[in-house]
Amino acid sequence: MSINLRDTLLASLTSLPGTREFHIHVLVSSPRKHTALFPFARPRPRTYLQDILVLLSEQPTPDAPRILVTAIEACLYNIPSTSSAIFYVSKVDTTGQGAYPSPTSILVRTLLTLYANPATRPISATHFWIQLFARAQGQYLFANSSEHPGKRPLTDVKLCAWWKRVLTEVAMNLQSLGDVFSTIKPYYILPGYNEDEAFMSLRVASTPDSATSNGIIWQYGHPYSQTEIPLPCPEDTSSDQKNLGHFIPSFDDDPKSRFIDELAYTTEGDLIKSPIKKRSRTLHTEGSESKKGKDKDKSANEVDGKEEPPLGELRKVTPEEFWERMSFRQECVAGAVTGFFSLGMSSKAVKDEGGEEPRASTSAPSPLAPQPGQVSSQINKRIMTSLLTAVEFSTTERAIKATESLEGAIKGLCEGITPLAAGQGNSTGHILRAPTPVQGSSDRRTPEREVSGESTYLAPPKTPPPRVKHGKGVVVDVSPNPFPEPVTSMETYESFIYGSVGVSNPGPTSRRAEEGLSRGGQENAEVGTGQPHVTVLAVRKKKKRSA
Template sequence: MTESKNLRDALLSRLATLPGTRRFHLHVLVSSPRKHTKLYPFVQHHPKTFIQDILVLLSEQQPVGVGKGLEKEKEGEEKEGEGEKGKDGEGWGPRVFVSAIEASLYTLPTTSSAILYISKVDSTGQSSHPSPTRTLARALLAFYADPTQRPAGMRAERVWVHLFARAQGQWWKRVFEEVGGEVGKGEGEEGVGVRLFYVLPGMSEFEASQSMGVSAGASSQSSVSWHYGHPYSQTDIPLPCPPNADSQSHTHSHSHSCSTYNLGRYIPSFDDDPKARFIDELGYTTEAEGIKSPARKRQKTGGEKGKREEEGSGEREGKTHGHVPGELGKVCADEFWERMSFRQECVAGAMTGFFTMAVTSPLSRQGGEGSGGAAEQRGQVPGQMNKRVLASLMTGHEFSSVERARWSTGKLEETIRGLCEGLGPVTPPGGVREGCVGEGVGSLEKYNSDIYGSVVVCNAGGARGVCGRVGVTVLTARKKKRRGGGEEVMR
């Protein structure tokens, strides 16, 4: 069996299909898996969960003239790792970041499930037309959703993709349709199934379809139909959290009676997610006391005595909090989404939508080997590296102009390369097994083979229709002529 393609190569392959002429530089940081207990914080027995942080940074160079060796450069393309020390080549403009994607991958071995949560997708507005952000996002979704493309260490029978986004303009809806249609080709013949869900809180199915300007079903180009609503009442696809995670679950079936279930077992909690904030409020709300503050974390103590005290305290907490917390046992999934329409995130003026894709496939259809748990994969880095790069990106750089974007891009790319050079290679003892998650290895070799890559794009069919000079797209105010010969700015 051939070795599966890594995320960097999969993204570069998609970017190479964009029309026009330009050079892309891609940095992909995927952290090694670590244990996580906050995905379902209000169940009594937390299911074994591993999390990986994903950060994708894309920079672009635009040609400043028709270079004689442009076609030759495209054929030979730049070798991995070259160009990072300022060797940008003649005939190219400055390198500027144009797109960034932040995501999290959760793996639950107990139920053979995985969840991909897209937390942020941003663009700087410095790219040429068409913007690569949509193509980059689609490639990321397809890499983890398609059972034939997934990394070798990720083996799950069910993969869920979650997104909270501005629904206006159908941008994400079309991306989900395209990925779902691509993955679901020949659905049923080989055991692969795809289901798509979307909901715009506060709107009926008809209102949502009219607001987005499309029909509620599948588009003419997609073979997968949409279901308007949430996925937490359906019984066809088992949800990621196991039924026995909460002691109040009286049956192993997916019964959604408000008197017998814990809403916190059905809806996962992600960082910076409106659903998670509402779940927190419901979990800490009681009829008598109103909203309670979360329990203060106990300071860790050293030694055997401290360990025994912590274990005893945990047992006492388990007995005290064995019931369904707050109102999570009283609020059904349908009522939850009805009340979501009154939340600040959904009434701030802009239309918002929640999109979910569920992909089911037998393990025999997936590449690689493994038991379905968390496993060390090629190209992974320590989790602190992702946090450091992301913090620098969010707080120390600006991309409001070409000059500022050029300076910030250079500094960030130097930071990423420097972090990889400063980390010596470390081999986890005996490999990484389920429940024994090692830290990713950072080195210059890994940087060149899995983290950084570039591709020269020279395709017909762009805004100018030919492979050649592509100018910088500058957004300016539209103007119309006055009758008296002057100009009036259109607003």
């Protein structure tokens, strides 16, 4: 069943109170091979990655300019070997310049529910995980938006409570689908807090009683010791040694990833582990083809005929010890409350008329096959770089120009127009077509600077990834993608990427503190400025005693 993500998100916004018009841009990249989700697993599972970017702008009246209010960045990981998928919410942010109430909460809930529901999930996976790291900060996607007076991010505790409430509502929506899931398990942990301390910290905005009665009960801790929902990474059955790399996934800009990387390359004496000396390859004149075939079949985990053990302390540290030591990490003891949230679920197997589970079909579509409406990962990368480095949202005027620039860049990339590079022209987001040479022209003029490819993109210069990291060769995907990158056109733009919807509903009766968040799933709140009711208590004066 093919579901249009853009239309689903727009439909969810029609119930918001007030009168305004929403404009949305949804960019979902085509699947590509990814080797960094479980970099220390032996063997490393084959994984496919998709980037997801949602940009929402609004205008109070048709004559008013558009202004971005919400952005969501997420990643979808597909692990076919275990029929599992992970939806990682990387960042959520707001500009603080939208009308009340903020559309962020309903937008996040709808996005998570759509991917978690097997009927609308765009990939085939029996076991599905939603994971995020919540850390309150002033801004993450909208540069300098923390300087705008209308943006008031939630505090660390309120941010964690916000995410717990949102994920509870997602779990309740999934449970209301009927007999679809065999189990739904939510987990959360606040490093440095025990269960009672964490519950008391989040009690103001904790899970409502109705959620508990419906069977949504939060487990305090991590999901890596449970057996009800299979973990995404398959177990290593070839060795008796436990490998922590099979439990902890590695995400970009996530403290778990940095910690497990340190564990992998740290010895007992806190020294960097020396690289393992491998046998040098030599050319063979006779039987080179057969030798090449043997080397190709040889496991990457074997060195000189021996199986390579887990790196560093990965074979010694258990998941329980890992999370206990996470409480002492800098990201978790910097004076602010942080939270790790996981929502796992397993779908019930669909049985045929004979009551048996159908076998996997050999003619099933490849997980690398692009779907209608998907774009190249380079387009997502370009827009994200523009959002982070080329525009800012410190004032309303700058936010309007930034909105025009980003929305124009998305449309321009679909039309085959290259956006201006940083520092070229002005900051209004104008776009230029590549100059077309005119044959036979007698005009003598300085040739235009070439505007094509990566040369004019907004990406800042950076060092290419190393071939060797911590003494070990970096494993890359050498096999090419059998499917070409999708070619984006205006038809794709109008049918899947851009859409708008007008909302005209009765407004809220009162303005209360608006929901929001900050990093990690991480949105920034816009707090209402309504007049609170104040009760003045009169002071009873004590009568003096007569002399």
